[in-house]
Amino acid sequence: MRLAILALEGLWDTGLTVILDAFKLADNFSVLQMGGTLRFNVSIVGLRKKVRSGQGFAIPVEAIATEAKPDWVIVPALNTARPELLVPALDRRDVKQAGEQLRTWHAEGARIGASCIGTFVVAETGLLDHQEATTTWWLAPLFRQRYPNVRLDEKRMLVPSRIGATAGAAMGHLDLALWLIRQASPELAAMVSRYLLADLRSSQARFIIPNHLAQADPLIQRFERWARDRLKQGFSLQDAAEALATSPRTLQRRCEAVLGKSPLSYFQDLRVERAQSLLHGSGLDIEAIAAEVGYEDGATLRTLIRERLGRGVRELRADMR
Known part of the structure; x- marks a missing residue:
């Protein structure tokens, strides 16, 4: 060759x-x-x-x-x-x-x-x-x-x-x-x-750090800061748009253009990032971590973590050893 x-x-x-x-x-x-x-x-x-x-x-x-x-x-x-x-x-x-x-x-x-x-x-x-x-x-x-x-x-x-x-x-x-x-x-x-x-x-x-991606656009950066303060509360596109003084359509389009995903999907990325941090440093079980990032049960969070990171909770915790 x-x-x-x-x-x-x-x-x-x-x-x-x-x-x-x-x-x-x-x-x-x-x-x-x-x-x-x-x-x-x-x-x-x-x-x-x-x-x-x-x-x-x-x-x-x-x-x-x-x-x-x-x-x-x-x-x-x-x-x-x-x-x-x-x-x-x-x-x-x-x-x-x-x-x-x-x-x-x-x-x-x-x-x-x-x-x-x-x-x-x-x-x-x-x-x-x-x-x-x-x-x-x-x-x-x-x-x-x-x-x-x-x-x-x-x-x-x-x-x-x-x-x-x-x-x-x-x-x-x-x-x-x-x-x-x-x-x-x-x-x-x-x-x-x-x-x-x-x-x-x-x-x-x-390895992706969501806030580094958000820095590429002022509106997305403001959305990222707003979202981090509300990880426990759930997501509403209308509430996010109103808080950022923009329209839901504009926020949706900017997220798609800059991040290649919807505002909800990015909100879920931030939840996974926070959960990953807690898995590594808090000592909390998966049910407690799920509650910390706004989910009612650990099963939903487990599914999202594997979907986003390609690894399960046990694998992520094994990385600490």
């Missing part, structure tokens, strides 16, 4: 190195266990002769060769974790050129993978339009507003698509690398996972 890692100026150092390390291990195990019959030919390519990482290290890049077509192109994250830094970065000349090159590779049959903020670089090309994708969870509101034609699900850690695959936040780079290795050999991927003490994760939902 021929893979090209597209190195842009100021990329996130860990994202690049974890991808390289995973494929290097896979190659080593391929030689030891399979006689080298499965190899990963990985190159780091760049649009500039000299590229530096976000930490200022020089990255040895190769020129993009027209004769050697990659099977996969991987776009690591840029080291721009805040919207006010990311938006200008996406308008850089080299990022625009990268988009053109990605479209060329795609037209030639290459598949494209990206993780974390690298998903924004791919989305800029329009190649993700009308497809499912994921991204780094704390920038999901910006992604959703900037690329309304992409079917975003930031709860998922990795989403295959027609053009390739996208992965979630930060260490999603490793999830992407392991997934690619698994497509070639599940046994090889299992061996790499063991050596790295890592495994493919299906969800990043339990």
Whole structure:
């Protein structure tokens, strides 16, 4: 398998190195266990002769060769974790050129993978339009507003698509690398996972902090503060809208546009977050915790926790040990 890692100026150092390390291990195990019959030919390519990482290290890049077509192109994250830094970065000349090159590779049959903020670089090309994708969870509101034609699900850690695959936040780079290795050999991927003490994760939902998402919009931020004060009382869209001096329709539309969910669904996210905190630090049983977040019984809360976090109460409590 021929893979090209597209190195842009100021990329996130860990994202690049974890991808390289995973494929290097896979190659080593391929030689030891399979006689080298499965190899990963990985190159780091760049649009500039000299590229530096976000930490200022020089990255040895190769020129993009027209004769050697990659099977996969991987776009690591840029080291721009805040919207006010990311938006200008996406308008850089080299990022625009990268988009053109990605479209060329795609037209030639290459598949494209990206993780974390690298998903924004791919989305800029329009190649993700009308497809499912994921991204780094704390920038999901910006992604959703900037690329309304992409079917975003930031709860998922990795989403295959027609053009390739996208992965979630930060260490999603490793999830992407392991997934690619698994497509070639599940046994090889299992061996790499063991050596790295890592495994493919299906969800990043339990890491999401709801108030970080709310900060993307003033109305949603006010709604979040209002909702936290009323977790025990239940939810009324009309009451929320009146308290925020807006209409129910406006609040509904803003939640859908920024968060990709209804006000009620976001209210339930806040309840789950509070319940998760109490599970970890209060010593209360599930019935008492349910009462603290506005539910009459623990069964309803258990169902909501598993639905939202992909894990049960016992699993969450086991994480404390």
